Amino acid sequence: MNVSESRDGERYQVIVAGGGSVGMTMALELAHRGIRVLMCEASPEGHYHTAKTNLSNARTMEHFRRLGVADRLRANDPVPARYHRDVTFMTRANGRVLLNIEGACEWKERLPISAEVPEWAPNQAIEKTLHECLLEKPTVTALFDAEVIDFQQDENGVSVRYGGPDGPNIATAEYLILCDGARSKLRTKLNAALCGETLAQSMSWHFRAPELTHLFEKTRLSSFTFFLNEDGYADVVLPQSENDHWVYLSSPIPVGIDPLSFEDFSKMLFASIGAEFEITEATGRAWSSHSRMLPTYNFGRVLVAGDAAHLTSPFGGFGMNMGIGDAADLGWKLAAMLQGWGGPMLLGTYSLERREVERFIIDGSAYNQKLLGTELIRPHMEEDSERGEAARKEVCELLVAEKMQEFRSLGAQLGYHYYASPIIVRDTREAPRMDYAEYTPMAVPGCRAPHIWLDDGSSLFDHFGDGFCLLKLDPAASTGALEEAAVRRGVPFKTFELDRQDARDLYERKLILIRPDQHVAWRGDALPDDCNWLIDTVRGALSFA
Incomplete structure (x- = not known):
């Protein structure tokens, strides 16, 4: 891979705008088939996004296997083995376990039905691995600190203007793929809007807490811990590395909570853990959980993929994974067109195939989102009493009946x-x-x-x-x-x-x-x-x- 600047006016076969997990996978898919690709990513090289993504599901791992990524991702997983790859519902870290779904994040044994098992690793590990694999592809030019600013297309190709440390440059290609995320500025040039609904206003915080691991001694230290207690925050914590790095998530944001207030965040976290402890390097953000799609992903010689094309609830873990599916579908079709054996109808099937599938997945994930928080909380559920035991049993039965599809989503994956x-x-x-x-x-x-x-x-x-x-x-x-x-x-x-x-x-x-x-x-x-x-x-x- 060349990481030096593109020469002004250099021609490629495909330009990929955006170099997150989906953009890098798109570039890998094309390079795997011998296509010359320019990928422009606005972030500096070596900066990996601390996004919500943690799960590469079974189907994504099959695609990663084809591309030589799967085993390397496992090797790059920074979360130690002492964290069970389970999903655990509990009242508080010093409270009671309501339900533990063993291996929900990552199966220990291979499955007969799949070439791969899911891998639970933070988004930083996913991007780091994809970046390493891109370095080995001679047909990819990856530019960092370089953002696609504008484009023009006609029947012969696409002209792209991108900015970098040394000013604007021009590159041309036969196709442009927008993988620049939910807030894509380039998408507006297509006069295309994401249609659907906003499901919830959400908050997340990344932080370090050296003591937190030890505070789960009474319950269970898992990859995904969901707290259900009478405070009603319906919050989640997930370990992100071996260096006591965590992410905290609450969706929807409880009434009266400022999502960017460290005081409100720490109050919620301390309540769900059941103890106060040192927090450092805390950064928070507010975001919306959506169920939205573009009417089409095909715009002439410009195509849209990943979060720029569709948004889904994070409950189910399909956001990035749908984008990887886009890359697998679009990659071979673009290669077919560029290599001369694809027919005139082929590229149009990208939207036809992916939108139907993604509507099915987005609807299922929206259902997961809607059964959260107060719907899963019962009075007296934290009491050490018969009525407390009965309340916890009722919650467990509800979780088994209504939430298992979120964590056993093999139908949506395969x-x-x-x-x-x-x-x-x-x-x-x-x-x-x-x-x-x-x-x-x-x-x-x-x-x-x-x-x-x-x-x-x-x-x-x-x-x-x-x-x-x-x-x-x-x-x-x-x-x-x-x-x-x-x-x-x-x-x-x-x-x-x-x-x-x-x-x-x-x-x-x-x-x-x-x-x-x-x-x-x-x-x-x-x-x-x-x-x-x-x-x-x-x-x-x-x-x-």
Whole structure:
């Protein structure tokens, strides 16, 4: 990666505005496919944002696995193992545990249904890891202290003006991707507004507290601790490093609380911990929890991703993870257009596919947000009495019934699909119902390909490659015609043969065409009569006029 300044007027294939977790992943996806990228990030190099993100979920970790990021992120996790990777609901740190969801943040054992398990690591670790991986990509020029100020587009490409320490510069590219966050200034130039609702006004504080770890001795030291007590703050604390760095969150902000007041913040925190202690390096901010989306993510040669395109409640942990999904979907499609094998319909499917999925996830996360605070608090729940025990039991049962989907969201992580997409070839099976909590592996076209661990310990996903993959589950099946059609169209293509009965049972067909993002594009027991038609469909080259 070149970190020196771009030469004025230098031309790239893609420019990425914004270098947070989503912007860096977008640049990595493109560079992984050989695309020349300029990424501009307003923050200094080595400055990593202390954002709300802590969870890279199972699907994000599968994408990170493809990009060589997953294991390195685990190695960069600064939170020590003494913090259980659990979600714990308690009255106070010196009070009683109401419910502990073991392994909700990070599973210890690999799952049969996924190539990866979630990783609970602070956003600083995520950005640090992505930055390290970008350094190894020769086709990426990453500029820090450099912000995209303006752009112009026409039918041939995009011209971008960006500012840096040495003044403004101009760069051009065929496409521009806006990954500049919820407060994107560039989005206004598209005359595009995020539509939806504001769910709550929220506050968060980052601070250091050397004594805090020891104050959980009566309860449990977890990655995610939710306090429910008769003060009604409904607040959360999360460890951020081995150096007693924590983040505190309250959403919604309780009545009468100034979110930027250290006095109000410390009063709430001391109450929920049940003791006073030293706090240093405290910085607070007020923010809004939203359920909002753009009407489209496609604006000619300008595309929008991550928080610049959609906002969701943090309860569920999907904000960054949806943006990583955007990068996985858009990355292969942009590469296809730039490499000449993508058809005229392909890029438009970015909005069609991602918006439907993200509406489903955003709605589920909004439900998580609405059952908080006073709705989960009962009178006498902190008493050492029979009625106190009964109140705690009632709260625990309510948490199990209503909050488990927030922390066991495998359906939202792995079970979403692109069934209605015009680059998916549907068969006789109907689209499965998307369920936020539950996931059932299905190979219906549009679904994420069902996962299998192979006998050598590798994941089936490791063998799909970076282009289209024809999964061949019958050694006798003929595949040559489809391979030849892909060659004629210049589509990156491979065939992977797997002779296992459990795979045939799971996939239900003998031949399955897998997209570069690991979703099923087509399946059948034999190739179609017209393999050119199949290849043209999945690369977005068919016209229905």
